[in-house]
Amino acid sequence: MNILDKIVADKRNEVDLRKSLIPISQLEQSVLYNRNTASLAAALRNSNSGIIAEHKRRSPSKSLINQKLNVQDVATGYEQAGVCGMSVLTDSKYFGGSLDDLLLARSVTKIPLLRKEFIIDEYQILEARAHGADVILLIAAILSKNEIKTLSEAAKSLGLDVLLEVHNIEELHKSIMPSLDMLGVNNRNLKTFEVSLETSKNLSKLIPDEFVKVSESGISSIEAIKDLKQYGYQGFLIGENFMKTENPGKYASEFIKELES
């Protein structure tokens, strides 16, 4: 079994357990459930830098990245750096994150927050909303066309933006539908962990103009972003490159200043 299949199998058990512990009615009663959400797609369209900065403690591909940081400090730092949005990993088993991380980030910032999760069930979208997310990620590699449609429409009806992630042409073809806001190309193959920015470049021309194009993973230089912009990308999802430093907000700030100069 590849790592992605393993993650999804564990996720099914986890979601079943959570559903049995916390009923939907309880999620809907969260104060955060009834709030106006912010659009990441709109923020990216209006930005020069297009940086979406991620909070990620560890990952299956890198194991330890940074365990010492406080998520609220990271969120505040990212906001002050002028990022367009923040991605918060909420998977605990493989990435060391949690829904509490999302709540804590929400408590200190107004920037659009993405729940970075392996979403396979509508229940997780309600959780995202109840814990302060503005955006959800859907991963084409683990969903059928029908599931992408049902889940993205559910997210839209809750006022959330949808970032749909693909890694190849087949995934892209089955995914294009009006209920998505952003199309993300993951430069990292989630089954092999191989990273290549060529993936973003190769798929760019196949993404219709109405979707904001986001390039994800393995981005660590200003040159890479300038290059990807030539291919129509308006969003750049960066995790490790910021999180491996002692002060991700400060590093992101310097990075964005240099990008905009």
Ligand SMILES: O=P(O)(O)OC[C@@H](O)[C@@H](O)c1c[nH]c2ccccc12
């Ligand atoms: O740390 P990086 O290489 O900058 O990558 C960030 C982000 O793209 C990556 O964490 C990611 C992209 N898609 C995912 C899906 C699940 C978990 C994680 C991810």
